[in-house]
Amino acid sequence: MEGQTENRFGVQASMTREDMAVILSRLMELLKTEPPVRSEQVQFADAKDISRYAEAAVAAMQRAGIIQGFEDGRFVPKGAATRAQAAVMIDRLLQ
Numbered sequence: 001m002e003g004q005t006e007n008r009f010g011v012q013a014s015m016t017r018e019d020m021a022v023i024l025s026r027l028m029e030l031l032k033t034e035p036p037v038r039s040e041q042v043q044f045a046d047a048k049d050i051s052r053y054a055e056a057a058v059a060a061m062q063r064a065g066i067i068q069g070f071e072d073g074r075f076v077p078k079g080a081a082t083r084a085q086a087a088v089m090i091d092r093l094l095q
Helices: 017-030 052-063 083-094
Strands: none
Touching: 017 052, 017 083
16 A cells, blocks of 8 residues: 555545555455456446556556445445445455
């Protein structure tokens, strides 16, 4: 994990959905595990809102079936990841 800036980690900040994807992707790299490809890549309706640093991680985690968008086709990358969403993502990663 990296901080928000050189001198700030953001301990009290909410974790965004795109940051959760990045963390899970980096964890898989650390474990030397390739994410499986379980589905075709989805073009989220709000893909333009995904930060450049998170684009590859969001795409890989989506194809692996670890993260999903909402029924309206959005990913909501800047939205806070809820505890329930984080638990589901971690569970999917471990399976």
